[in-house]
Amino acid sequence: MTAPLILAVPSKGRLQDNVHAFFSRAGMPLTQARGAREYRGALGGVEGVEVAYLSASEIAAALASGAAHLGVTGEDLVRENIHEADSRVALLEKLGFGHANVVVAVPQAWIDVRTMDDLDDVASHFHGRTGRRIRVATKYVNLTRGFFARHGIIDYRIVESAGATEGTPASGTAELIVDITSTGATLAANALKVVDDGIILKSEANLVASLTATWSPGALSAARAMFDRLGAEKRARTMREVRTRFADCDASLVDEAVAAYRCVAPFGGPTSSGMLTLHCPPDTLHALATFLRQRGASMVTVGPIEYVFAADNPLYEALEARLGQ
Numbered sequence: 001m002t003a004p005l006i007l008a009v010p011s012k013g014r015l016q017d018n019v020h021a022f023f024s025r026a027g028m029p030l031t032q033a034r035g036a037r038e039y040r041g042a043l044g045g046v047e048g049v050e051v052a053y054l055s056a057s058e059i060a061a062a063l064a065s066g067a068a069h070l071g072v073t074g075e076d077l078v079r080e081n082i083h084e085a086d087s088r089v090a091l092l093e094k095l096g097f098g099h100a101n102v103v104v105a106v107p108q109a110w111i112d113v114r115t116m117d118d119l120d121d122v123a124s125h126f127h128g129r130t131g132r133r134i135r136v137a138t139k140y141v142n143l144t145r146g147f148f149a150r151h152g153i154i155d156y157r158i159v160e161s162a163g164a165t166e167g168t169p170a171s172g173t174a175e176l177i178v179d180i181t182s183t184g185a186t187l188a189a190n191a192l193k194v195v196d197d198g199i200i201l202k203s204e205a206n207l208v209a210s211l212t213a214t215w216s217p218g219a220l221s222a223a224r225a226m227f228d229r230l231g232a233e234k235r236a237r238t239m240r241e242v243r244t245r246f247a248d249c250d251a252s253l254v255d256e257a258v259a260a261y262r263c264v265a266p267f268g269g270p271t272s273s274g275m276l277t278l279h280c281p282p283d284t285l286h287a288l289a290t291f292l293r294q295r296g297a298s299m300v301t302v303g304p305i306e307y308v309f310a311a312d313n314p315l316y317e318a319l320e321a322r323l324g325q
């Protein structure tokens, strides 16, 4: 038996449920064989995949070192924890959940501080006046250093914070913070505000591939099968199936529908009896159904699509391109 493909997924926290739902939707449920405390599992529907349950930041480290081939984690953790991330991992796809911004936030009472330039002035004055550097509490040490450097801010020092970062200005252990925010509720509850141009990164969960892992033929073929299913589910999710049949349905009418409603005619058509199948995005569905009836259809049916398997496998092609094969 060849070595399996290692897929690292979050073992806890808010990403976990989303990741399970993401793979289940594509027909590949994550199975934790020996109960919830078991940190290794499998992926239903694909041979040769071993699932490693890790924390979101451990996933970034495992992808960087090559201990995992694929993983799902936040871009913030990839950028923070992996030096020169783009040379060691490939961010293959944004997954549409785990949205959070990494931001610079200061006390709301600092009414004169709106921009990073204002913050630079405050930092210099603070240093001049007190002889101490302004303190920035964060667990995003590398992202903070890079962002502050790009803004030419040097009069500061980082206070590493493992949790409850938003509380540090009030408790007197830092003057400002860099942390993630999604609804903004935690910042507001701590009387903090985001600096206008202080958004360091707009993060969300990504499907990430390791470029340092050993990609054996077995691991590649497991990835190809997994990505085929993920791609088929994604194509299906963005389209509805539209079916109709009427005598006046001809090729030029199909061309017109395709151009006007961003639909596709996956099987060409119509057939000699006027039977037509289209795939159409949800937002133009009603307009398409109206158009078809105006042209003679007496009935148009619309249904969900579970999978659209096509000739290409864009995720796998993206992986191959990054592996240089």
Ligand SMILES: Nc1ncnc2c1ncn2[C@@H]1O[C@H](COP(=O)(O)OP(=O)(O)OP(=O)(O)O)[C@@H](O)[C@H]1O
Pocket: 012, 013, 014, 015, 056, 057, 073, 074, 075, 076, 077, 098, 099, 100, 180, 181, 182, 183, 203, 204
């Ligand atoms: N409030 C939030 N809303 C959306 N995404 C978030 C939020 N907090 C964290 N994330 C994202 O989830 C990922 C994991 O974050 P983190 O390491 O804090 O784990 P968690 O899911 O919050 O679990 P826990 O904090 O309980 O360990 C990160 O990529 C982060 O950007």
Ligand SMILES: O=P(O)(O)OC[C@H]1O[C@H](OP(=O)(O)OP(=O)(O)O)[C@H](O)[C@@H]1O
Pocket: 163, 164, 166, 179, 180, 181, 182, 183, 184, 185, 186, 187
């Ligand atoms: O903008 P909001 O919607 O308020 O979300 C932001 C908060 O969510 C996360 O904390 P989490 O709940 O994960 O606790 P943690 O600090 O223990 O990770 C993050 O660290 C922020 O504190």
Ligand SMILES: [Mg+2]
Pocket: none
């Ligand atoms: Mg958290």
